[in-house]
Amino acid sequence: MISIIKDESFAARNIPFGIAEVHFPERESWDENAFRVLAEEELSACRSCYPEYDRKSVFGDNPYFRFFKKFKKTYLVMLQAESVLFKGRSFPADNPVTAIPFLLELCTFVLSGTHDVDQMDGPLTLFTPGAKFPFVGLRGDKVHTYPNDICGCDNSGIILSMIAGADERTCARPDSRHVFYPVFGTPDTTDEWIHTNLERLESYIKVIAPEAVIEKTVV
Secondary structure (H helix, E strand, C coil): CCCEEECHHHHCCCCCEEEEEEECCCHHHCCHHHHHHHHHHHHHHHHHCCCCCCHHHHHCCCHHHHHHHHCCCCCHHHHHHHHHHHCCCCCCCCCHHHHHHHHHHHHHCCCCCCEEHHHCCCCEEEECCCCCCEEEECCCCEEECCCCCCEEEECCEEEEECCCEEECCCECCCCCCEEEEEEECCCCCCHHHHHHHHHHHHHHHHHHCCCCEEEEEEC
16 A cells, blocks of 8 residues: 555544555456446436436535635536536547546545556655646646645655646556545545445446456545
8 A cells, every 4th residue: 555644734633534545467368348338327227326416415414515615716526527427428438447436436426536656756755735736737837836735745846736636747648557446525525425435436346357456445
């Protein structure tokens, strides 16, 4: 398991943070068709839960929606769920390594992501920034952390921000085989909720790659 450090600024907040570290076998051994079938079944089940979707009733009390609102930001998972579940956008399954946490987000509204462990420099340190610290975002754009954000860095800089997203250096690529999936908590989520989503994430991984080696933890 990658080394995870909680600095005092983060530890004092008592916010759960989950990680699933995965060693995937080579793609030739994956059952991608089984994953596509799983995704269709999971998304169909999610749609059936909201026959008359109303944003306020579904997301009004969502802890992630409320957390993002404090930063005057719209919760991206909400927009993605609306697009895929209710507006006909296709589910992007071309790269299952990144599609796995996306499926988790769409079906649970939890916030996740993907990072390439082989691109990391040292341990992951979780921290709460006191200012706006710049870093290069997932798409190569300039982004920044926010005061009271939930963030992580390695020895070379910031790699994740709950509000701004993943960095460019450690984001997963099509050939990434050793990754970690963060499952973010908020001040209003419990350890049990994070554990439940890590278990669901593991079940998705095992459908496509039964031989994948998975380690999970909540810190």
